[in-house]
Amino acid sequence: MKTAEIRRRFLDFFSTRGHEVVPSAPLLYNDPTLLFVNAGMVPFKPYFTGVEQAPFDRATSVQKCVRTLDIEEVGKTTRHGTFFQMNGNFSFGDYFKAEAISFAWQLVTGTQEAGFLGFDPDKVWVTVLESDDEAAALWRSIAGLGEERIQRRGLLDNYWHMGIPGPGGPCSEIYVDRGSAYGPDGGPVVDEDRFLEIWNLVFMQEELSTVRAKDDFDVLRDLPRKNIDTGMGLERTAYLLQGVDNLYEIDEVFPVIAKAAELSGKTYGANHDDDVRLRVVADHVRSGLMLISDGVSPGNEARGYVLRRLLRRVVRSMRLLGVQEPTFAELFPVSRDAMKASYPELEPGFARISDIAYSEEEAFLHTLTAGTQMFDLAVGQVRGGGSQTLSGAKAFQLHDTYGFPIDLTLEMAAEQGLAVDEAGFRTLMQEQRSRAKADAKAKKGSGVNTEVYTELRALGETPFLGFDTLGAGGTVRGIVVDGELVHSAQPGQEVELILDETPFYPESGGQSGDHGRIFSGDVDLDVYDVQRPVKGLIVHKAKVTSGELRTGLALDAEVDRDWRLGACQAHSATHVIHEALHQILGPTALQAGSFNRPGYMRLDFSWGHGVSDDQRAQIESLSNQAIRADFGVSASLMPLAEAKALGAMALFGEVYGDIVRVVDMGEGWSRELCAGTHVAQTSQVGLLALNAEASVGSGIRRIEAFVGHDAFTQLAKERSLVHGLAETLRVQPDQLADRVAKMVAQLKEAEREIASLKSANLMTLVDPIVSRGHEMWGVDYLSHRADGVGGNDLRTLALAVRDKVAAKPAVVAVVGGTSDKPSIVVVTTAGARDRRLKAGDLVRAGSEALGGRGGGKDDIAQGGGSDGTQAAAALTAVEHAIGHVLQSQ
CATH class of the missing domain: 3.30.930.10 (Bira Bifunctional Protein; Domain 2)
Structure with missing residues (x-):
């Protein structure tokens, strides 16, 4: 069945x-x-x-x-x-x-x-x-x-x-x-x-x-x-x-196992380890498919991290099965087809799902490439030290910093004939988990007890009156101070106030909560936030500015009109930009989160690619065209099925009842399910100015904009800046871009000339350094302080000196950098290495004197520290280290 x-x-x-x-x-x-x-x-x-x-x-x-x-x-x-x-x-x-x-x-x-x-x-x-x-x-x-x-x-x-x-x-x-x-x-x-x-x-x-x-x-x-x-x-x-025999072999899961086996050339049932990997692939592909379908996007925290981990485990498992190239484009359609009989929405939503999944796979394959390079470097260090075991710390670094799975580290180490300190790795992983749990517990402990809200919610729902009025009377149903239910509050106290009904909009659907006043007689409260901690309960966060607040007191609630207008402008602008994204980028550019407050809005949307400057300009232009078109904005309640039949857009992660509120702009130009407040005509938004667009996670972009008067202010600032630059550079504003580009080109050319002169000047130091060298037990030691010289220049100087003495056993050490960030480079000739003098060992001695650490290969190594006043001591430390090695021979 x-x-x-x-x-x-x-x-x-x-x-x-x-x-x-x-x-x-x-x-x-x-x-x-x-x-x-x-x-x-x-x-x-x-x-x-x-x-x-x-x-x-x-x-x-x-x-x-x-x-x-x-x-x-x-x-x-x-x-x-x-x-x-x-x-x-x-x-x-x-x-x-x-x-x-x-x-x-x-x-x-x-x-x-x-x-x-x-x-x-x-x-x-x-x-x-x-x-x-x-x-x-x-x-x-x-x-x-x-x-x-x-x-x-x-x-x-x-x-x-x-x-x-x-x-x-x-x-x-x-x-x-x-x-x-x-x-x-x-x-x-x-x-x-x-x-x-x-x-x-x-x-x-x-x-x-x-x-x-x-x-x-x-x-x-x-x-x-x-x-x-x-x-x-x-x-x-x-x-x-x-x-x-198991849940992986049912009709909704096994087709992915079959496809993964085909891609890898494996036979399901022939090898236990391979079977486990094939089951992981099938389970996690299905889980990823369903999570992305419900609006989760890969990320580094919470839900996004779980999804990212699942998808990366699929990539890892396919690699362990011998498949190096991308496979999601083969696997995800199979899972979709297996699941669509139960969840038909997967088919029309698959373009968005696959775009997010495939982008994440591509990104992780790049991560694996970087991790492989670090793994190769780690293997070289292990062998250079005469060991046959990759440390738990190095395996953990590969996992934690580069996202390199431990199973892949184990397999690749085995291919190199090395073992891995799994116990050390597991210990570090457990320490990390313990820290995370302690942090989560601390954060949880600092939160307000939700039982208080549950108790207040049991007294009845808080009706929201704010669609029709900005002012209304209400009775105090509850007062919460520091997470505890109290009967009264005094001037100066911060409270959470629950009324039997309210015109204040609670933060939800991306719209920030209202500001305003709640007052009566000698009692006055400044409302600075409104939340809905449990469904059906509206909580006003406020400060008592005068009088004694008491349970049962009748008060007047008045929303700040300017604040509400600004919030409406920003929320309506969010709908406008959302529709503009669909028209410019396509229907898969769907909202994945938003926030709006007076004067500002941001919208996260599913999109696996960068947005070009031209597309950004088109989005801004189309949005402002819709605002100037003065579309009517209406809201109506209807059954969910009817709203969907009208094409109303539902947002991922939102839970809707049987009756929903549909916000319509321009009689269908934009139509979304939404419980927030809006302007009556799009022209009331005033103006929209895009401020930024960037990636905020794999497959997710964020667009930000100023709205209304804030948009005008931003554009005025930019105009003033352009005018000031044009005057300074003595060009017309339309010539400014060309003038700046020319100046940048000239600056780069000047930097190249300066670098060339610096390099030439450094080379004048080579002969004096060689002449100051002295012999130690048959090895020349050449050292120099090059204050202010860092990075590649320091390495270039050290290598140039070594080239001069390449025919002899010699060690060159140079210290440069700044007083708070000194650098040291040590290089050795072949003759010195024959005497068992290794640059990596010597540079560690110098780096410790500088208050830091260093390392590298036998022929060249680099380090640094935090105390440049010890430059001379660092060069002496290298000399002592050379002497220690040579004396023992």
Whole structure:
């Protein structure tokens, strides 16, 4: 049975039993505690925690999920995958244990001919919490299971909670016996490879007050309304029904394995290590495809880093399989075709997806080239030192600085006949992880307790009135100071204020929060920011300037009109530029993030190439044409399906309800889903002046612009600058570019002449340096202080001196640079090297005297430090090092 068919049967089953079919939320879900959606219940969490009232009594979904905690295990086991799909059915105070168990048994064991999944009832086992006699009795009565196939387990295995105070309850897991070929008999408590879990039924019936560990918590009370949360692993169910051994061999994954095997000339199933690499490729390509589809772009932090790591592991695995050239253009289309039956949006969005993926592969292949050069240098240093082991520190540097995977380092070292200090590498990696965890914990600890907001949200949603008015009355519903709920606040205190309704716009969708005043009688507050920490709750960040603020007080809320107008101008300008990008660059130039405040806007967009000066000028021109066209700007509410049918653009990572707000400019010139505030006519934007355009990550560009009066001010500054330069250079403004270009050319020519003169002057020092040299045990030592001379010039001088004495055993040392950044170069002749004098060893001695370090090859080496006053001491240190070597012979 195809995976898409299992998915369809699951949703149809629960749909015909009164469940609302809820589409999968994007992987980038609006939850500050998660990088990605990692469980089927995540989109329903506000309903389970009581923050929001569920709009339905029962629901079902197939949720896209990503987990990367066990990324190193991918490909090695049957059960570890980064992207997976979780089938779920949910009840919010409606049915409970009996119905959940009955639904699960019917769907799992009902015949395929009747539309069910068709598992053999005699191969189904279940587990229940050891104290849950009710669930055990229901399995006996509903499914007819004997006691031997109902196994009881402790809290670690069969109790669910979120790890924080909130709802929890016992769970019951459904397992399928795969047969004796997969392990010993005795049920899941004996072997969870033979007895594979496919479904977990959570009976959410208790409220926890304290959670110390998975199996250590305090129960406050029974929940007033009991809930059901279940999760069936779609991939696990698929590989059982498709008769394959693991999730990598199902119909949605295996085609990529087959293509990777074809490209590499490998045979799947012939070699364990190759099989693991092929599975990694298939899993990570699918995960990358789905993450990019949902709006993630490769980067160096958080979600972007996870995606980058997955894509780089694909490149690494293909290289370990023997493929050096790019492969994403072969692999990603195969994954798209395997997944599009379940996710048809992949096909129309593939141009954007592939552009981002292919650009990342190209960039990493360049990184690997640079890393290979550093690896070769490291190998030379290891061999030069007489060792056969690449240090853990060097392997870690290759990984951390150059993105060089450790597996590739191990393979290449083996090819060179070298070992790698893996233990040292792992230690450094663990230290890095520990620092990252400590930093994350510190940052987390400095945040405000979200439980306060959850408690306030439970009192009701904060209606936003700001589309229709900038002023309204409201009653103080809550006051938060330093993360704690208080009943009053005094002048001078910073507070977070919650009203029962407000005209203040909270920062969201890229638009900054409003500024303004909240006041009444002798109470006055200056509002400098507005946020929405949890869905449905608007929080005003303000300073009490006079009077005592108290809970229950009636106040007037007044938004700063100039601030709101500026914010509207910037937000509308963002929509205008977004449409201009589509028209100039193409439909794949999609918004990937934005921020706008009065006078300024920036927009990040998916685009794998640089934007030319001509394209930039066209974008700015088209945007200002749209502003001057005085397009009407309207907003209307409509069903999501209707908005999409009208061509309204949805932004990646945003979660939309059934009813959405569509902002239309020019009756379809621009049409986007948007909850922000806008001008009434595009002409109110005034003026738009692009300020910058640059890359902010692989496949992501950022465009910035000044808006309205700020745009005029910026252009006026630029005009004044041009006028001043034109006067200084005594040319007309339209001749300024040519005049500056001519001056730059003249400057470069002058620099070349100066460099030539400096070089010639340096060469006059060669003979005096040679004449001052002295012999030490048959080796000439020639040294010189060249204050102010650095870089290549210092090396040139040292090499020129060596050329003069090349026929003799000789060492040349020169110190230059500045007082705070001195440099030292040491070179040796062949005769000196025959006497075991190595430039790399000698320069280290000199560099230490300068307060630094150095190194290099036997014939030439360079170092530096931080104390140029020790130049003479550095030359003496080199002399002593020479003497030490020669005396020992």
